[in-house]
Amino acid sequence: MRYVLRCVLVAALLICGTAYAQTEDMVEDTVMTAMAPAPATNVNAFDTDNDHGHSVTVTWDLSVDDGGGTGAVTGYEIHRWSPAEMVTLDSLRGLLSAVEAELPNVADSSAEANLRRDSLRLRYAALIATSVAVGDDLDTEMKARRAAVKEAFLAALDGLPAAHARYPENGNWQLLGKVAAGVSTYSDAGGKEPTASSFIPDYCGFHYKVHALTADETVYGETAPFGPVECYGQWFNTGRVPVLLAVLIFGALTIIFVSIARRGADLYVRPLAGIEAVDDAIGRATEMGRPILYVLGLGTAADVATIASFTILGRVAKRVAEYQTALIVPTYEPIVMTVAQEVVKSSYLDAGRPDDYKDDTVFFVTQSQFAYVAAVNGIMLRELPATCVYMGKFFAESLLLAETGALAGSIQIAGTDEIAQIPFFIVACDYTLIGEELYAASAYLGREPILLGSLKAQDYAKAAVVVFALAGLLASYASWGHVFTDLFKVTN
C-alpha cells in the first residue's frame, strides 16, 4: 500500500513537473514572440533621380526575420526627423490659408463669421509677434494679418536648412508611411509648392530610420538613423535619353526626306485605297446631287487625330468647293466647330469660291455622345448623303454611325486611331484608314512633295522598328535579350 502511495506521489510530482516545464516553455515562446525582430540593415537614402526635386528615396536590406528567421516581420515603417520649425511652418500655412479664405467674406457680419474671425485672431496671436489692431475696417485688418503671416511663413521657409542641420536637437521623428513585408524601398515624395501640405523642402539635410514591425505594433526592430541627405531637382532627365534619341533621329529623317523632296526627287509612297477613294466619293456625290457628310468624331481640338481630321477636312472641302457639292459638318465640340469653320472657309477661299461657303455648313450639335449620334443619324436618314466620311476619335458611337450610313446607301470612308473601334469601321465602311494611315491621309490627298517626304521618313522609321523587333527576338533566343531591352529602357 505504502509502495502504491509512493508511486502515486511520484507520478503526481512527475505530472506537475511536466506541466510546469510546459508552462515554462509557453512563457519562453511568448517571450520569443514579444521579442523585437532583427532590424533592417544597410539603410540608405538618396535624392530621387531625374525629377524636379522634393523627393528622397529610402532603401534598406530586409530584416532577417522578414520571410526567414522567426518570420515575425509584418512590414516596415519609415520615419523622418522633423525639426520643430516644420510644425510651425504647417501652422503658418494653415493660418495663411484661413486668412485668405476670410478676405472675400469681410462683409459678412453674422455671428458665425464673427466667431470664426475671433478664432483666427487667437491663432494669429499664438504664432505671430507683430500685432495688428482690431478695428472696424475688417478688410484692412485681414490684409495686414495676411501680410504678416506671409512674412513669417517665408522666414520659416528660409530657416528650414539650418533647422535640419541642428539634428537631433529640438525635433522629433515623424512617421512617413508603411510598406508591406518584403518591400525594401520607399519614396518620400512631396509637393514642390511651399503652400502644399505635402511640401518637402530641397537642400535640407534629412535623417531617416526604418522600423521592422511585428503583429504587435509596440514591438519593432529599429535601425540607426541615416543622414543627412538632401533632395534637389535635376536639369535633365537621363531616364528619357532613348526617347530623345528616337525623336532626334526621326526629326533628322523627316528633315532629310523633306529636303530631298524639295530638290524635286520623285518619292514613291505606297497607295492607300481609302485615300484614293475620297476623290471618287466626292465625284459620286456631285453626280448624284447629294451632300457629303463629314464627321470629325468626339475628340477635342487638342487630339492629334482631330488635328489630322482638320487637315483632311481642308482637302475635302477644297474639292467640294471645286465640284460645287454640298458639305455637312456636324460637330461635337465648340472649339472643334470653330476650327472646322475656319478650315472650310479657307478651303473655299483657296478654291476661288468664297461666296459658295455657307455659315451653316459647319455647326455645333451637342456635347452628349448619344444625343450627337441621334442627331447625326437623323441627318443621314433625312439628307441621304452620297458619301459619309468619319475621321478622328470615335468611341461607342462608331458602329451606330457607320451602320446608319450603310442603311442610307452612302459610300463610307472612315479613319481612326482608336484601336477598339477600327474593327467596327472595317465591317461597316467601304474604306477604312487604320491607325497611322489617318495621319498620312492629308499628305496623300495634297500630293505635295514636302509632305510626302515626311511620310517617307515615317516609313523608314517603321522599317527600323521592324529591324529592332527582329533583333530583339534573336537577342532573346541568344539569352542576352535583357541587354538589348536595357538599351531602350525608359524611366519616369
Added chain:
Amino acid sequence: MRREVPLIITILVGTVLIISVFIPPLESLGESFTLFFDIIAVFAFFLGGGNLVRVHVLKLAKKKRDWPFSIVTLVGFGVMLAAGLFKIGNPGDIAASVTAEGSLFNMIYRNVFVPLGSTMYALLAFFVASASYRAFRAKNREATILLVAAFIILLGSTPFGAWLTIWMPESMSILEIPNLAVWIMSSPNMAGQRAIMIGIGLGVVSMSLRLILGIERSYLGEDGA
C-alpha cells in the same frame, strides 16, 4: 499675318512642350497649357450654344426642310438652360447645386435625357448583329479567315465549345476550342494590335513634327497644292 501668328504659336508651344519632357523643372508646363486650353474652352461653350440657336432659328425663319425638328431643339435647349440658370424647383437657394435632388434640371436629366441616351446605346446590339452578318459572309479569303476566327472565339467562350473538344488527349490540348480562342486573342490578335499601336505612335510623332516644323499647314487653310 492671319496664318503666320497661329503658325508661330504652334511652333513655339510645340517646341517648348517637347523640351519640357526632358527637363524636369519644366514638366508642369504641360498642365499649365492644359489649363489655358480649358479656359479657352469655357468661352467656346458660348460659341457652341450661340451657333446652335442661330442655325435653328434661321432654319425656322426660312421654313427650311424639316424645320419642325428645330422647334424641338430650341425648346429643349431653352427649357434646360432656364432650368439650370434659374435653378427652377431647386430645394435650396440660388447657390445650391444645379443637379440638386428635386430640381427641374435634375428631373429632366434623369427622366428624359438618360433614358433617351440609353435607348440610343441599346441600338448598338442590333447594329452589332447586322454588321456581323455582313462582315461574316465568306465573300473572299480575308472574310473567310475573319469568319473562322470569330466562330472559334464565340464558341470558345461557351461551355458547348469546351464540351465539343473535351475528348482530346492532353498532348493536343492546344487544339481544344477554348485554348484555341485564347491563343487567337493573345497571339495573332495581340501582334496585329501592337503593330497598329506602333504605327499610331510613329504617325503621331510624324504628324506633330509636320505641324511643329510648319510643313503641314492645311489646318490653317493654306493648301498650296
